[in-house]
Amino acid sequence: MVMTVRLNRLTKRPKLLTAPIVADHLILLDRRCRCRGMKEVKPGLGATMATPQRQEWPFPPGAECFAAWKKAISLLVDCSLPEDADPALFDFHGSSWQLPGAFLHVSGGSAMAMSRTQQVIDERPTPHMVLFMVLSGRVTSNYDGLVQEHEPGDIVVVDYSLPYESQTSGFEAITLTFDKASVPAELQNNAHGLVLTANDPTGAMLGTQIKALAEHIDGLSVHQGQVTVDGILQFAAAAYATPTTRERRDRRFLFQRASSTARQSLSDPDFGPDELVNALGVSRSKLFRLFEPYGGVQRWMLAERLRGSLQSILRSTPDHKIAAIARNHGFRSEAHFSRAFHKRYQISPSSVRTLAGESMRMATYETMLRHGGGNGGAIVEAWLAAARA
Structure with missing residues (x-):
């Protein structure tokens, strides 16, 4: 198990967002990232003092949880359950935090499948990318033709402008969403499907940073949280840019x-x-x-x-x-x-x-x-x- 005991408090029954809030957050993130770019922004007093607000998924496991999850996630992907899965037993949970230039999400759930085909990309475009870190369970993903099996400790780059599919029998994960145009070029160019594992020193270091952010974000100010994210993305860009990782x-x-x-x-x-x-x-x-x-x-x-x-x-x-x-x-x-x-x-x-x-x-x-x-x-x-x- 990769998760620390303290991180478990975030994934025990934390929640995500309803569909309108997801849309609002993505629009807000897009606007802020486009204005912010890679320029240095001096925080105001509010950003220096305020803490990121936690948003929680309000539905316990069951059919209502499944319907709400499907409605929310359909903003970005097509989604479904395995044929033998009972929606009445469906579980999804998560906590989310909005920062000026990023969206942190700690989530988990039961068996599910998601796909962002070229048709979905055309119909529901978004300029975002994510770092997705598996904490427990297994996730099988197809990154525009590259099929990979992810296990605990893996951190993968997903570019929403390119097709991908994923399925899992159950998982816990941390996702860091950010605007593609606002990060170093090493993450923008040909990064879709790049993976760092816990056995890789850079993967272990990146995983430590991502888990520490999720564990301590409630105690950080908005500005401190964003500075931490900026550091994570700078390190990730250097880690994923190595010839060995791409090869x-x-x-x-x-x-x-x-x-x-x-x-x-x-x-x-x-x-x-x-x-x-x-x-x-x-x-x-x-x-x-x-x-x-x-x-x-x-x-x-x-x-x-x-x-x-x-x-x-x-x-x-x-x-x-x-x-x-x-x-x-x-x-x-x-x-x-x-x-x-x-x-x-x-x-x-x-x-x-x-x-x-x-x-x-x-x-x-x-x-x-x-x-x-x-x-x-x-x-x-x-x-x-x-x-x-």
Whole structure:
């Protein structure tokens, strides 16, 4: 758990804002940031003495909470719940503070999904960006084609002018919203989806600053709060601008392109590293470095073909020949397929089919699929290991 004990008082049952207040705050933030820019502003006595006002979400878990959350969040994104989620059990909570050039929000909730497609961007434009820090739970997000899994301690940049989608089974987080035009260029340019983790020294330092702001903001003046935010954004700009951080993001994106391209052709036994190099337009050495953690391109492709065939065996009927499944997944012969399959799983394809015929084991597999977050290949291998044990 990343959160400190003192920070828990903010996320225990703090609340967010109703829809009109969200809109008012964003408009106010936009106006203030555009006037303020990066110029030094001397605070008046009111800003020096006044403390930021906490706004709290007034709805306990339930259907009314869900309806209000959906109305408020729809100002920026399309939102929904998982198909098997009950709105009567929906939970969302949060606290928000308005500063002259930023909007701090500590929030959490149950399973939900949000998306800001290009259509939403066109219909509901906003000039803002956010730093989003996960405190607990997991969040899977797609940043204009780059899919990333966020866990506690991760801090990601989200640019509202670019598409993104996210889904979670439950989370607690801190969000810092700011005007894109008012921050250093390192955060404005090509920062969408950049991530710092708690294992990165700069990520750990940035996380400490963000959590300290959320923990102590009630005791700061408006001016002190804004000065703190300015320092956080200056440090974040320097942290995210490092070549290592951007290269890490770009490598993830290239790997996703490569893996997606390869999966579309895995049924072709003639498709290999050379064909993938040509499809991507990258050098063979760069492609190998990309797949080096998986033992190379060939080994990764073999593993994917075997996972796919394992899933097909479980879904197929007894009259569907093993040889046909092998051909459909890029194996030239049933013998080659059986040897590779047994080497990886220490069991024959026909024995897996026997296991799949037992209703109790298949019911376990279906349950794992429903709650496994969509990673079917990993789930089917975990099921097989459990079934063999």
